[in-house]
Amino acid sequence: MATLTPDLPVHARSGTPLLFTGATTHTLDPSLGAVTGGLLVEGGTITGVDVDAHPGAHVVDCSGLVIVPAAVDGIDLPGRHEHRLHPLTRGNPATFALVRGGAELESVIWWPRRAAAVVVEGEFGFLAGRRLLPAPTSTTTPVHAESGPRLGTWTDKTQDVVQELTPDGRYTEARNGVQDAYQGAFWLTHDHIAYRDDLGFWAYGTFRDDVLHHAHFTFRR
Known part of the structure; x- marks a missing residue:
């Protein structure tokens, strides 16, 4: 990952296209799924997914990393008060994290400041843990791409873990009888859920046939 260096923000601001290669990208788009080709970014937008090359692009070697969508509220963007979790598809904002983890989405749990990079x-x-954009000047609010059917109470078979997803975009999780053991915000997009715990770490899950798969847990209503 020799090209993950502090000069990259200069390239991004100058308008030079960036081509992120070598990573598994979890697009969160059901028609694409996970891809291993390059992710092309021009300006603030994704202009190519699963591409091999692009003329004039600055290649960012992401070997050994996983690219996942991010809903970023630790950054200040002028005129922006809300941040939506967008699938990584053409035309969507280029907001994502490059993290170390397994190829399976459910295994990706990361702390924002420990990510290799957040775009x-x-x-x-x-x-590399260093903030390059200003800290937020106001509190941001999670915005859901979808809601309703996924909200409510989810629990594992033994009911040792009980997770509540509420309409205000917050979750609370009880573990082994301890109420509110984990709390934070969540975002829904298609069949995926992203959690950001109030302590700062992120986790991801997938809904399949009304079953929520999160880390090594299997939740049902």
């Missing part, structure tokens, strides 16, 4: 609308917000 916010085409610019590097964090790189």
